[in-house]
Amino acid sequence: FPAPKTGPFVPTKEDYQKVYTAIADILEDNDYDDGSYGPVLVRLAWHASGTYDKDTKTGGSNGATMRFSPESDHGANAGLKAARDRLEPIKAQFPWITYSDLWILAGVCAIQEMGGPTIPFRAGRQDRDVSACTPDGRLPDASKVQDHLRAIFGRMGFSDQEIVALTGAHALGRCHTDRSGYDGPWTFSPTMLTNDFFQLLLKEKWQWKKWNGPAQYEVCVFYLFSLIPPDLASPSSSSDSTSVVGYKSWEDNLAAWYMLLQTHNSTDDANTANTPSSSPPTQDAGSKKLMMLPADMSLVKDKNFRKHVELYAKDQDKFFEDFSKAVTKLFELGVPFKEGTETWTFKPSTEE
Ligand code: DDH
Numbered sequence: 001f002p003a004p005k006t007g008p009f010v011p012t013k014e015d016y017q018k019v020y021t022a023i024a025d026i027l028e029d030n031d032y033d034d035g036s037y038g039p040v041l042v043r044l045a046w047h048a049s050g051t052y053d054k055d056t057k058t059g060g061s062n063g064a065t066m067r068f069s070p071e072s073d074h075g076a077n078a079g080l081k082a083a084r085d086r087l088e089p090i091k092a093q094f095p096w097i098t099y100s101d102l103w104i105l106a107g108v109c110a111i112q113e114m115g116g117p118t119i120p121f122r123a124g125r126q127d128r129d130v131s132a133c134t135p136d137g138r139l140p141d142a143s144k145v146q147d148h149l150r151a152i153f154g155r156m157g158f159s160d161q162e163i164v165a166l167t168g169a170h171a172l173g174r175c176h177t178d179r180s181g182y183d184g185p186w187t188f189s190p191t192m193l194t195n196d197f198f199q200l201l202l203k204e205k206w207q208w209k210k211w212n213g214p215a216q217y218e219v220c221v222f223y224l225f226s227l228i229p230p231d232l233a234s235p236s237s238s239s240d241s242t243s244v245v246g247y248k249s250w251e252d253n254l255a256a257w258y259m260l261l262q263t264h265n266s267t268d269d270a271n272t273a274n275t276p277s278s279s280p281p282t283q284d285a286g287s288k289k290l291m292m293l294p295a296d297m298s299l300v301k302d303k304n305f306r307k308h309v310e311l312y313a314k315d316q317d318k319f320f321e322d323f324s325k326a327v328t329k330l331f332e333l334g335v336p337f338k339e340g341t342e343t344w345t346f347k348p349s350t351e352e
Contacts, residue, residue: 009096013344016105016123019094023109024349026086033286036191037086038110039173044083045107045331046169047076048100051134052333054157059138060334063128064099076139079179100125104331111327112348114172116193117320120328120343125335142180143214145298146305156333158326164299164308165322166330171197175293176286181214184291193320198313201300206292217292 027038048066051059065071066080087106091099101123108119140152153163171194175182187196206217299305312319 011096011123013342015094015096016121016344017346019090019097019102019105020109020346021349022090022093023087023106024113026090027110027113032082033174034185034190036114037083038114038191040080040083041086041106041110042169042172044080045104045110046166047080047139048103049330049333050140050156051138052156053134053138054155054333057334058132059134061104061331062100062125062335063132064103064125065128065130065133067099067127068130068133070136071133074136074139076136076141079176098125098127100127107327107331108346111193112346113350114191114193117324118345119324119331120345122332122335122337122341122343124337124341140295142182142293142295145294146302149295149298156330158329160304161308161322162326162329164305164312165319165326167296167299168195168197168312168319168323169193169327170296171195174286175216175291177213182216182291182293183211183213184216184218184287184289186290186292186296188290193323195312195316195319197296198309198319200290201292201296201309202313204290206297209291215294217294217297219290 023041027036027041029035029037033039044066045061048064049061051071053059066077067084071077072081083106084103087102090106091097091102094102097105104125105121108121111117111119138152138155140149149163150160153166158166170186171190171192172187173190174185177183187194187200189196205220207220209216209218299309312322
């Protein structure tokens with residue numbers, strides 16, 4: 001008999017599902033940040049995609065050019081080596097997947113596993129060499145505000161509504177003094193995707209943080225004290241109007257108060273850009289005080305952005321629906337999919 005012909009390996013949805021499951025298995029790590037690599041993997045997928053320029057059709061997630069210098073050394077990409085390194089064993093286990101598809105699938109997986117919406121996925125990104133690296137400056141600068149955001153995201157092809165929806169990803173993760181220079185998480189639950197980023201933007205009073213690092217906002221603690229509801233001691237009455245992050249019951253509200261005040265009393269201010277921490281950066285989760293970037297704050301200062309913030313703060317389902325659409329678009333910018341490429345969705349590991 002003639003030897004059966006063996007063509008090139010064509011991975012199926014089941015093969016990608018195996019990669020998804022393997023990524024889901026390596027998200028948690030109690031020694032890293034808030035206990036999960038999920039947020040930094042989302043950031044890797046976003047920074048791989050967010051270099052896209054619709055006019056020149058350069059950049060985007062096709063290529064995984066952040067593997068190479070100079071792109072890996074761009075200031076905006078500081079710290080993303082942790083995410084790329086975390087995925088190396090997965091690449092070794094499934095050598096057929098391209099880095100470009102792997103990084104995006106990791107973003108999809110991390111969003112879903114952290115309680116976010118389903119993000120549809122199409123495979124077919126090809127890795128490219130160093131010559132496809134994009135110039136520095138294509139990703140947003142956190143110290144800048146609405147005009148800059150519209151210029152950067154407009155270059156990728158996004159509307160105001162999509163910019164606001166995408167930035168809701170800041171419910172996840174934190175800033176690191178040894179990466180961007182900023183410090184702290186945006187929400188109390190940085191490993192769960194919720195609409196808390198929008199709720200906090202609207203409900204808290206934000207003030208400039210007094211420190212040696214870059215200009216950022218923190219919750220005004222005196223304002224918090226002034227808000228302590230007189231009826232808090234009486235469980236029967238509702239303290240809805242003074243809710244810290246939109247919690248409905250007075251017990252939840254009290255718990256949120258307690259967390260806020262506790263984090264304000266913490267002594268982690270020594271951990272600034274100018275005062276290196278004595279513990280290794282990967283083990284030091286940094287400040288627990290909530291923060292906002294100047295770029296985040298412009299979402300409530302600009303009235304055309306603000307109306308979307310208000311909608312998403314009220315309606316998490318709507319946020320999830322729009323976030324899923326905008327992230328799918330982001331992750332596919334500039335990818336030359338073959339005609340007829342199927343769209344797949346993967347189940348979160350909790351539903352398997
Ligand atoms: Fe972001 N982001 N991002 N971001 N981002 C940072 C962290 C994370 C901006 C600046 C910063 C998006 C939009 C913007 C995530 C996801 C997304 C940090 C801190 C800065 C600074 C980095 C560090 O110190 O480690 C700015 C500016 C914008 C904007 O202008 C809109 C978008 C669109 C996304 C997305 O995923 C769709 C995530 C997740 C993190 C947390 C990373 C981590 O390690 O934790």
